[in-house]
Amino acid sequence: MKKMFAMALGAVMMAGAVSAANAGTLDDVKKKGFIQCGVSQGLPGFSMPDDKGNWKGIDVDFCRALAAAVFADPNKVKFTPLSAKQRFNALRSGEVDVLSRNTTWTMQRDTEQGLNFAGVLYYDGQGFMVRKSMGVTSALQLNGAAVCTNTGTTTELNVADFFRSHKMKYEVVAFEKADEVVKAYDEGRCDVYTTDRSGLAAMRLKMKNPDEHVVLPEIISKEPLGPVVRHGDDQWFDIVKWTLFAMVNAEELGVTSKNVDEMKKSTNPAIKRLLGVEGDFGKMIGLSNDWAYNVIKLVGNYGEIYDRNVGPKTPLGLARGLNALWNKGGIMYAPPIR
Amino acid sequence: MSTAEAVIAETAAEGQARQRRLILVLLLTIASLLIFWGSASAFYYHSPTGMFADLARWVGDIAAALVTFDGGFLQWLGRIGIAVIRVAPLFSAIFIVGVALRLRNWLVREHPRPASANPLFDRHFRGIFSELVIFTLLAAFLWWITGNTVENLHRLKGDQVVGFDFLSSTAGFGINQILFIDYAETSSYATAIMVGLINTLVLSFAGIVLATIIGFIIGIMRLSHNWVISKLAAGYVEFFRNVPLLLQIFVWYNAVLKPLPRPRQSIAVADSIFINNRGVYAPKPLFTDAWWFVVAAFIFGIVASWFIARWAHRRQMETGQPFPVLTTALALIFGLPLLTYGLVHLLAGPPVHFDYPVLRGFNYQGGMRIIPEFIAMLLALSIYTGAFIGEIVRAGIQAVPHGQTEAALALGLTRGQMLRLVIIPQAMRVIIPPLTSQYLNLTKNSSLAVAIAYPDLVAVGGIVINQSGHELEVFAIWMLIYLSLSLATSAFMNWYNAKMKLVER
Numbered sequence: 001m002k003k004m005f006a007m008a009l010g011a012v013m014m015a016g017a018v019s020a021a022n023a024g025t026l027d028d029v030k031k032k033g034f035i036q037c038g039v040s041q042g043l044p045g046f047s048m049p050d051d052k053g054n055w056k057g058i059d060v061d062f063c064r065a066l067a068a069a070v071f072a073d074p075n076k077v078k079f080t081p082l083s084a085k086q087r088f089n090a091l092r093s094g095e096v097d098v099l100s101r102n103t104t105w106t107m108q109r110d111t112e113q114g115l116n117f118a119g120v121l122y123y124d125g126q127g128f129m130v131r132k133s134m135g136v137t138s139a140l141q142l143n144g145a146a147v148c149t150n151t152g153t154t155t156e157l158n159v160a161d162f163f164r165s166h167k168m169k170y171e172v173v174a175f176e177k178a179d180e181v182v183k184a185y186d187e188g189r190c191d192v193y194t195t196d197r198s199g200l201a202a203m204r205l206k207m208k209n210p211d212e213h214v215v216l217p218e219i220i221s222k223e224p225l226g227p228v229v230r231h232g233d234d235q236w237f238d239i240v241k242w243t244l245f246a247m248v249n250a251e252e253l254g255v256t257s258k259n260v261d262e263m264k265k266s267t268n269p270a271i272k273r274l275l276g277v278e279g280d281f282g283k284m285i286g287l288s289n290d291w292a293y294n295v296i297k298l299v300g301n302y303g304e305i306y307d308r309n310v311g312p313k314t315p316l317g318l319a320r321g322l323n324a325l326w327n328k329g330g331i332m333y334a335p336p337i338r
Numbered sequence: 339m340s341t342a343e344a345v346i347a348e349t350a351a352e353g354q355a356r357q358r359r360l361i362l363v364l365l366l367t368i369a370s371l372l373i374f375w376g377s378a379s380a381f382y383y384h385s386p387t388g389m390f391a392d393l394a395r396w397v398g399d400i401a402a403a404l405v406t407f408d409g410g411f412l413q414w415l416g417r418i419g420i421a422v423i424r425v426a427p428l429f430s431a432i433f434i435v436g437v438a439l440r441l442r443n444w445l446v447r448e449h450p451r452p453a454s455a456n457p458l459f460d461r462h463f464r465g466i467f468s469e470l471v472i473f474t475l476l477a478a479f480l481w482w483i484t485g486n487t488v489e490n491l492h493r494l495k496g497d498q499v500v501g502f503d504f505l506s507s508t509a510g511f512g513i514n515q516i517l518f519i520d521y522a523e524t525s526s527y528a529t530a531i532m533v534g535l536i537n538t539l540v541l542s543f544a545g546i547v548l549a550t551i552i553g554f555i556i557g558i559m560r561l562s563h564n565w566v567i568s569k570l571a572a573g574y575v576e577f578f579r580n581v582p583l584l585l586q587i588f589v590w591y592n593a594v595l596k597p598l599p600r601p602r603q604s605i606a607v608a609d610s611i612f613i614n615n616r617g618v619y620a621p622k623p624l625f626t627d628a629w630w631f632v633v634a635a636f637i638f639g640i641v642a643s644w645f646i647a648r649w650a651h652r653r654q655m656e657t658g659q660p661f662p663v664l665t666t667a668l669a670l671i672f673g674l675p676l677l678t679y680g681l682v683h684l685l686a687g688p689p690v691h692f693d694y695p696v697l698r699g700f701n702y703q704g705g706m707r708i709i710p711e712f713i714a715m716l717l718a719l720s721i722y723t724g725a726f727i728g729e730i731v732r733a734g735i736q737a738v739p740h741g742q743t744e745a746a747l748a749l750g751l752t753r754g755q756m757l758r759l760v761i762i763p764q765a766m767r768v769i770i771p772p773l774t775s776q777y778l779n780l781t782k783n784s785s786l787a788v789a790i791a792y793p794d795l796v797a798v799g800g801i802v803i804n805q806s807g808h809e810l811e812v813f814a815i816w817m818l819i820y821l822s823l824s825l826a827t828s829a830f831m832n833w834y835n836a837k838m839k840l841v842e843r
């Protein structure tokens with residue numbers, strides 16, 4: 001009898017913990033007053049807390065852009081650092097509202113995993129890093145190598161495909177935390193470190209002697225990295241998607257955080273629509289019409305967040321490459337706001 | 339007062355009260371079932387008859403699972419599991435009826451006389467009344483929680499909700515320790531999980547053996563009269579027991595990796611064993627058919643020793659004449675196979691060939707290999723658990739009254755005989771139950787292996803979850819497996835405990 005009562009009590013208490021993955025994310029977010037954003041645990045240039053504990057990086061800036069769109073305040077966002085392995089669970093269970101964490105858009109994730117990708121924030125591909133002293137110049141010379149990587153990633157699948165299709169042997173040593181991977185590689189547990197090339201550039205900064213390593217020329221996969229939301233909430237999906245598009249369109253239209261106020265007076269109808277001078281585009285996604293103005297004013301356009309975090313002038317020093325706008329030799333392209 | 343008198347003595351008012359109680363029971367049961375039904379239909383089935391359709395499907399599922407035993411063990415288990423979970427709450431309906439029937443019987447037979455005219459003030463009635471209410475609420479809650487989960491999953495993932503069919507899809511990732519079974523990237527998720535399970539079993543088993551050895555040594559050292567030895571053991575216990583295990587795992591991993599050289603600078607032992615920061619490489623024995631003679635000799639040695647020990651024991655009991663059992667047994671168990679080996683070697687050539695590891699490219703290829711992650715985990719787990727076992731052993735020995743020692747010495751037993759024949763058997767009674775918990779702890783702690791990339795059940799299962807998105811199913815498999823492991827360990831230890839119990843004469 002007593003036992004049963006205790007059971008019932010426990011059950012009722014558990015009920016509190018079962019939070020439904022609620023459909024109305026925008027309402028939820030507005031009610032709590034901030035966006036809970038899933039980011040990686042420390043990837044320089046993408047998401048990493050600086051020495052004052054402020055999160056910095058291109059993934060982080062995208063979260064801030066969302067906060068600017070919803071609240072007109074880029075600081076109304078809280079960050080949840082997630083390992084590659086934890087991230088989808090966290091998103092699905094409602095622990096975070098959006099995942100902005102160098103996550104590759106794949107068909108299986110977009111469907112079976114119950115997720116929606118809101119676009120591509122960074123076009124990437126997987127690469128290999130080895131010690132210079134090994135004298136390796138091509139990934140095709142890696143037969144029999146031990147490869148350190150992150151578990152729960154496309155990386156560990158690609159590496160298996162690559163070695164298998166080239167009939168090469170390998171040993172995979174898969175860790176959950178990126179820092180553990182780098183440490184093991186640094187200690188010599190592996191001959192090769194593999195992840196997205198942007199990740200290689202970023203994690204290299206964490207190595208004991210960054211100069212002792214080279215990235216091999218092969219790019220073995222397509223890794224379109226972008227923000228993710230869960231299935232079942234189209235409005236929130238639209239908001240995340242169009243915030244990203246607005247940032248890309250702003251760059252294309254020459255609207256920056258510096259000139260955005262002047263641009264409001266522009267006669268270009270595309271700029272007028274973007275900045276909410278004309279039309280009701282904000283209302284269409286449940287926000288105010290100056291949503292994109294706030295994003296650009298408070299965070300910046302796509303080019304700005306790229307240059308600030310990962311561009312050639314940063315320690316990562318990544319050239320725009322594929323991520324340049326479509327009319328500047330890259331493939332970054334956003335549907336029009338109209 | 340006899341029963342007959344009691345019945346006669348029942349007043350009309352009492353009879354009425356009794357009837358009222360029974361009617362209330364009936365109403366309550368009907369209400370419980372209705373609430374139960376309502377919650378099931380509302381939260382889970384979305385239709386009043388859904389439950390029966392499900393029951394039919396459930397029977398069908400189990401029948402199908404039994405008939406088509408094809409999808410591999412895990413899948414089969416999973417299908418039955420799902421079928422049972424789906425209709426499990428239905429069984430609580432039967433339970434509700436059961437409670438009601440029991441209540442009726444009880445009220446009629448054992449407490450025919452109500453303590454009060456108002457049933458709600460009747461202690462016995464109230465007891466079962468609340469039982470029914472709580473059970474109904476619990477069942478309704480179960481519906482709500484499963485319904486909620488299913489609903490959410492459905493919204494996230496559409497029609498393909500929960501199920502174990504994904505286990506047969508291609509895994510696609512590599513694993514760096516594969517023992518006993520075949521696995522490649524093209525194998526299924528189910529096979530990958532099996533690899534993880536085997537890795538967990540191997541690690542736990544090795545850990546338990548080593549931790550037991552360490553524990554017994556530490557426990558006995560602690561009881562030593564030598565101050566240095568006893569304090570050394572005490573220091574060991576206090577240190578390793580109090581530093582978090584995860585930290586120890588990381589430290590050991592570093593301690594294993596750091597000092598070891600790169601493959602090209604490997605430490606070579608007798609030119610056949612190589613140690614480097616990729617692990618320990620040793621020649622792999624390849625057995626010919628003739629090897630089985632050696633194995634047969636070994637088994638024969640064990641069996642023969644057992645019989646000789648029995649015979650010697652009986653003779654000593656009868657005549658008092660001792661027999662050198664140990665020497666004979668050693669000769670039989672090791673000498674005989676060695677002799678056979680020599681003979682086979684002479685007649686049919688070497689019964690064992692060795693595949694030596696050779697440095698090729700980046701690393702040694704061929705031979706046998708123990709990965710550094712395994713070594714680090716084994717050290718961390720056994721040294722940590724050894725500290726706890728040491729304390730258990732000490733407590734066990736100290737629990738044997740000192741009089742036993744004195745009696746043994748008075749009988750003229752040597753110290754060794756005293757320990758072996760008198761102290762240890764009695765100490766074991768105290769030691770075994772807590773030792774079982776330590777074994778269970780070690781097995782469960784082995785799941786920390788994921789931190790240093792040892793591919794155990796949790797690490798591999800985690801990859802499967804992440805790549806497939808089926809967390810609920812993998813969690814179910816994890817729970818089922820760890821539960822079975824724990825139950826099997828306890829069952830074995832209970833059996834051993836029963837065997838070691840003091841036989842009282």
Ligand SMILES: N[C@@H](CCC(=O)N[C@@H](CS)C(=O)NCC(=O)O)C(=O)O
Pocket residue numbers: 040041042043082083084102103104105150152153154155177178195196199200203223225
């Ligand atoms: N893009 C790949 C890999 C993403 C990934 O997790 N990469 C690791 C290695 S660069 C990482 O971001 N680690 C950073 C962290 O966990 O803090 C995927 O989506 O599966």
